[in-house]
Amino acid sequence: MSDETTVMASTDNYVAAAYARLLYDYLESQGVEAEALLGAPTVLAEDGLEKVPLAFWRRCLEIASEHLNQPALGLAVARTITARHFDVLGYVVSHCGTLGEALARLERYHRLVYDVNPARVAILGDSLEVRWGVERGRPGALVDETGVAAVVQFIRNLSGRELPVEAVHFVNPPPAELAPYQAFFGAEVRFDCARTVLRIPLSYLALPLGAPDPGLVDILDRQAQALLDRQPRAGSPYDADLVRLMREGRPTLDALAEHHHVSARTMQRRLAEQGEAFQPLLQRVRYQMAREYLADGRLELTEVAALLGYSEHSAFTRAFRQWSGVGPKRWRREH
Structure with missing residues (x-):
């Protein structure tokens, strides 16, 4: 079965409509009329969450990459990520006290933004790893690269520092040019791996963020949890x-x-x-x-x-x- 077939069969996979706007905003910044190129976003409003099907998101990235002749498009798009592209989750993490608190919420609520393959977090010695498998299919290089790079860029935005990561692994075949990936992540980037992995130093979790507001975080936490509770649980029917x-x-x-x-x-x-x-x-x-x-x-x-x-x-x-x-x-x- 091809990657495209695998993704199309996973009809429950989606990304948040606010996250999909990231590509539209990037194209506009490059002087491209995004809706003329991609069409209007296919937005589904369900259980209080606006989302777009993963197959639509993937196709939009492919069209944009071909139009701009930009194979590493995901890295460039991710550089423009803001809190509003993560919707309510973006505002929750923006007002946490430390990067560790922010990452804990990214793990807890990630399905509000990116419901593709489940994210799992593990601590290995002095490092923290976020891992994505392929249980629900392989969404493709552009989807994976945009997703991981967006998380890294958002971490950098939150901390106000150009933090290098320790390692990044992708399940997809290697691109023609590795240099853009190594330059963006500032670390070893491997391809053709069993799972997608993002590894950062555990010490990053203690980094303070610039706009902590515990009261606002509490309010936004409840809002995010209510949205998450209304979403169907991903996984096996059993x-x-x-x-x-x-x-x-x-x-x-x-x-x-x-x-x-x-x-x-x-x-x-x-x-x-x-x-x-x-x-x-x-x-x-x-x-x-x-x-x-x-x-x-x-x-x-x-x-x-x-x-x-x-x-x-x-x-x-x-x-x-x-x-x-x-x-x-x-x-x-x-x-």
Whole structure:
């Protein structure tokens, strides 16, 4: 299956309409009538969020890149990112006290802006990694490069510093010229990797931001969370079933098959048709829910372990360390 087919099949993938305006604004700054070239944005207003389909966003980037004869278009477009292009999320993070607080909110609310592949954060020694897999398809080089570069540029805007990153990995084939990427990121940039990765020094999290306003952040937090709560949860159609089975203490293939009134073999076949296998799916859902539970300070770690279907707290701790690179207690403290 080609990349284009993969993306077109992922009809739930989208970017925020405000984020899509980034390309239109860039084209106008280059003297190009954006709507004459791309057409009016295909905006869908759903559950309080204006969004555009990912396939439309990708096509717009391809048309603009060809029109401007600018292969590394994503880097140039990303340089012009502002808070308004991230909509309410942009204003939330702009008024956080530190870069660490801002990045935590970028992780929590990223689906309001960029609902493509889920973002996962891990701490590895003295570094922080943001990772995107390919569970929901490969959106293509221009989409990936614009997305990662926009995050880096926004971090630089927030901090007021031209911060270099440690490493960037892309799943796409290498471009003809690597120099623009190395110059933009100020770091090693690799291609043809298993996942997209952005790695920055952990020390950056303590950097103060220029306009902290805890009261405004609290108001905007509630607004962003309300919007997020109204969005359909991304992932496998079996995610919700696994969450319930975890709470019941029986997150097994047999229990999932029983819930759907089929045999375990049939359940495996259905998962395979979704591009899934049971154990990786279970671990992904557990990791996602673990972070949500750990973010709630009212839950003891033993309660989190039980909610995830672990009979022993130590088993949960070992698993969480494999997922994130740190134990759950440290993850909670650092987030």
